[in-house]
Amino acid sequence: MPSRKPAEDRKAEIVGALLRLADRIGPDRLTTNDIAREIGITQAAIFRHFPTKAELWLAVAEVVAQRLEAAWLQALAEAATPQDRLRALIAAQLLQIETCPALPAILHSRELNAENAALRDRFRGLLLRFQGHLADTIDDMAAAGAIGSAVRSPDAAVLLTSLVQGVAIRWSLGSRGFALQTEGLRLFEVQLGLLAGKVGAG
Amino acid sequence: MPSRKPAEDRKAEIVGALLRLADRIGPDRLTTNDIAREIGITQAAIFRHFPTKAELWLAVAEVVAQRLEAAWLQALAEAATPQDRLRALIAAQLLQIETCPALPAILHSRELNAENAALRDRFRGLLLRFQGHLADTIDDMAAAGAIGSAVRSPDAAVLLTSLVQGVAIRWSLGSRGFALQTEGLRLFEVQLGLLAGKVGAG
DNA sequence: CTTGTAAGTGAGTGAATACTAACTTACGCT
DNA sequence: AGCGTAAGTTAGTATTCACTCACTTACAAG
Numbered sequence: 074m075p076s077r078k079p080a081e082d083r084k085a086e087i088v089g090a091l092l093r094l095a096d097r098i099g100p101d102r103l104t105t106n107d108i109a110r111e112i113g114i115t116q117a118a119i120f121r122h123f124p125t126k127a128e129l130w131l132a133v134a135e136v137v138a139q140r141l142e143a144a145w146l147q148a149l150a151e152a153a154t155p156q157d158r159l160r161a162l163i164a165a166q167l168l169q170i171e172t173c174p175a176l177p178a179i180l181h182s183r184e185l186n187a188e189n190a191a192l193r194d195r196f197r198g199l200l201l202r203f204q205g206h207l208a209d210t211i212d213d214m215a216a217a218g219a220i221g222s223a224v225r226s227p228d229a230a231v232l233l234t235s236l237v238q239g240v241a242i243r244w245s246l247g248s249r250g251f252a253l254q255t256e257g258l259r260l261f262e263v264q265l266g267l268l269a270g271k272v273g274a275g
Numbered sequence: 276m277p278s279r280k281p282a283e284d285r286k287a288e289i290v291g292a293l294l295r296l297a298d299r300i301g302p303d304r305l306t307t308n309d310i311a312r313e314i315g316i317t318q319a320a321i322f323r324h325f326p327t328k329a330e331l332w333l334a335v336a337e338v339v340a341q342r343l344e345a346a347w348l349q350a351l352a353e354a355a356t357p358q359d360r361l362r363a364l365i366a367a368q369l370l371q372i373e374t375c376p377a378l379p380a381i382l383h384s385r386e387l388n389a390e391n392a393a394l395r396d397r398f399r400g401l402l403l404r405f406q407g408h409l410a411d412t413i414d415d416m417a418a419a420g421a422i423g424s425a426v427r428s429p430d431a432a433v434l435l436t437s438l439v440q441g442v443a444i445r446w447s448l449g450s451r452g453f454a455l456q457t458e459g460l461r462l463f464e465v466q467l468g469l470l471a472g473k474v475g476a477g
Numbered sequence: 478c479t480t481g482t483a484a485g486t487g488a489g490t491g492a493a494t495a496c497t498a499a500c501t502t503a504c505g506c507t
Numbered sequence: 508a509g510c511g512t513a514a515g516t517t518a519g520t521a522t523t524c525a526c527t528c529a530c531t532t533a534c535a536a537g
Contacts, residue, residue, distance in 0.1 A: 077484050077533055099385025101303035104524065118485050120526060181383035183301025186447065197448045223472070228465050232434075235441020239433065242382065242440055246399045263430050267469040270425070279503055279514050307495065320515055322496060479537090486531075494523065501516070507509095 084122050086112050088136050091129065095175035100182035105129075127189050134195040137176065141199060144169055145206055155213035160261065162206055163233060167257040170241050174249070177241050204230040211268075220269050229268055236260055286324050288314050290338050293331065297377035302384035329391050336397040339378070343401060346371055347408055357415035362463065364408055365435060369459040372443050376451070379443050406432040413470075422471050431470055438462055 078086070090111040094103050105126060109116040123129040148161035170176050179185060185192045207230035214220040224232075240257045244250075280288070292313040296305050307328060311318040325331040350363035372378050381387060387394045409432035416422040426434075442459045446452075 080484075083484080097389065099303055099389055101301055102385050105526085106523080114484090115486055116525090117487080117527080121484065124526095126525065178383045178385070178388070180444065180448070181380045183304050183380070186380070187299065187301055187304075193448065200445075200448065223468065224465055228462060231441065231445070231462060232438065232466060235437045235444075236434065238444055239437020239440050242437075243402075243433070245388065246382070246395065246402065260430060260433060263426055264434060264469075267426065267472070270469070270472055282514075285514080306493075308493080316514090317516060318495090319497080319517080323514065326496095328495065481536095482534090484531105484533080486529105488528090488530105490525100490527075492524080494521100497520075498518090499516100500518100501514105503514080504512090506511090 080122060083114075084132065085136075087119060087122060087129065088133050091133055092137075092173055092175055095179060096173075100175065100179050100184055127184075127192075130184055130189055130192050131195070133179075134192050137173070137179075138195060138199055140173075141166075141169055142202070145203065149206065149210075154219070155210050155217055156219055156265070159207065159210045159214065159233075159265070160258070162203075162210065163237060163261045164254060164258055166203065166237050167240075167254040170237070171253045174245070177238065177245060200234070204234050207233055224268060233261070233264065236264055282324060285316075286334065287338075289321060289324060289331065290335050293335055294339075294375055294377050297381060298375075302377065302381050302386055329386075329394075332386055332391055332394050333397070335381075336394055339375070339381075340397060340401055342375075343368075343371055344404070347405065351408065351412075356421070357412050357419055358421055358467075361409065361412045361416065361435075361467070362460070364405075364412065365439060365463045366456060366460055368405065368439050369442075369456040372439070373455045376447065379440065379447060402436070406436050409435050426470060435463070435466065438466055 087108060090108045091103065094107050094111055098107055105119045106116045109119055119129070123132065144165040145162060148165040149158055152158040152161040180196060185196060204227070208226040211220065211226040211229050215222050215226065237257060240260060241253065244253045244256070289310060292310045293305065296309050296313055300309055307321045308318045311321055321331070325334065346367040347364060350367040351360055354360040354363040382398060387398060406429070410428040413422065413428040413431050417424050417428065439459060442462060443455065446455045446458070
């Protein structure tokens with residue numbers, strides 16, 4: 074009786090519903106029934122599109138990876154100076170988390186950390202690639218003299234990644250009582266000031 | 276047939292088992308059966324000591340809170356200079372996470388974030404108190420001239436808390452392939468150098 | 478209009494879930 | 508020694524979980 078959709082569309086719909094519900098219900102508590110109810114099909118229909126729940130999670134990882142990488146590339150392409158690129162990378166990441174608040178919880182889920190090794194590797198690779206972009210951009214800044222060299226760029230990249238994750242935790246624990254991107258970028262400027270302040274001092 | 280224990284001891288044993296298993300199995304997937312099997316009693320016996328699972332979680336929060344606060348107070352008491360106190364606070368927190376690796380996952384669990392509001396408030400209060408200690412210590416450093424005042428102490432505290440959380444995430448995603456406390460303290464020295472480098476520059 | 482395919486259904490599976498009730502027995506106290 | 512208490516058990520409950528299977532039917536191509 075219900076309207077049918079081509080498999081591609083339905084798969085995307087299922088993945089989208091999972092990401093939406095993972096925030097409300099939690100990645101490890103989310104059931105196939107929750108997803109089915111959300112999009113108005115039966116639970117059994119989920120398994121026509123994904124053989125197991127673990128494979129559904131891998132499809133989710135694929136979608137997330139594509140979204141994040143696209144956001145990073147756009148940030149890198151649109152900003153002119155290395156400093157603007159760095160800010161744009163951080164802003165993009167904050168926006169992605171704000172748009173898809175389940176992301177931090179998925180990083181800590183046991184679906185990822187204990188039961189689905191392929192999923193963990195996918196996300197770890199993503200995080201490493203983000204830090205790589207950050208480190209490269211920081212190297213560009215150092216080459217342009219916009220920043221000191223007292224801190225090695227991979228360390229600076231880790232500090233900035235941590236900043237994003239830390240503000241995301243506060244955001245989530247505090248029931249999202251502030252604007253994630255605004256507060257994150259404010260702290261980014263503070264940290265950038267610290268990094269830039271080291272010019273010629275190391 | 277099995278050896279009996281006074282309720283106090285058994286409660287502590289249950290809480291300890293939960294914390295151990297929450298790391299391996301995940302906070303949201305951990306069942307009362309898992310706990311019972313771990314300590315060699317039947318699942319029903321759990322409910323002689325805790326009326327519901329949610330109350331068991333609250334007892335866990337209480338134990339964690341006491342451990343963390345004791346570690347902080349000891350760090351504050353044992354270190355002489357404000358700078359040493361700051362380092363000791365960070366070291367203590369890193370050690371607590373290394374000793375009880377379930378802590379970050381619990382922070383992101385849905386037991387905490389969605390289903391057990393009392394649990395969330397308990398942990399949020401803990402985190403705020405940690406940042407308070409950090410900020411106070413940073414103020415002491417500023418008063419002693421050991422640090423610049425370009426960065427407001429609450430912001431610096433957030434940056435340091437984020438550092439701990441960020442390195443903890445990398446540690447866990449990377450299958451704990453490095454020593455958390457060592458790497459965390461190394462990054463702390465980097466960040467401290469940045470903060471201290473601003474002396475007189477603000 | 479017919480027809481093949483694939484999207485979706487309905488009804489089920491066994492295993493787990495948190496939690497309960499009625500019982501048994503180990504242990505401390507006198 | 509014996510007795511009361513409380514820590515533990517066995518055997519359940521209703522519900523939910525991921526997943527299966529036989530089936531129906533919407534839709535697009537010829």
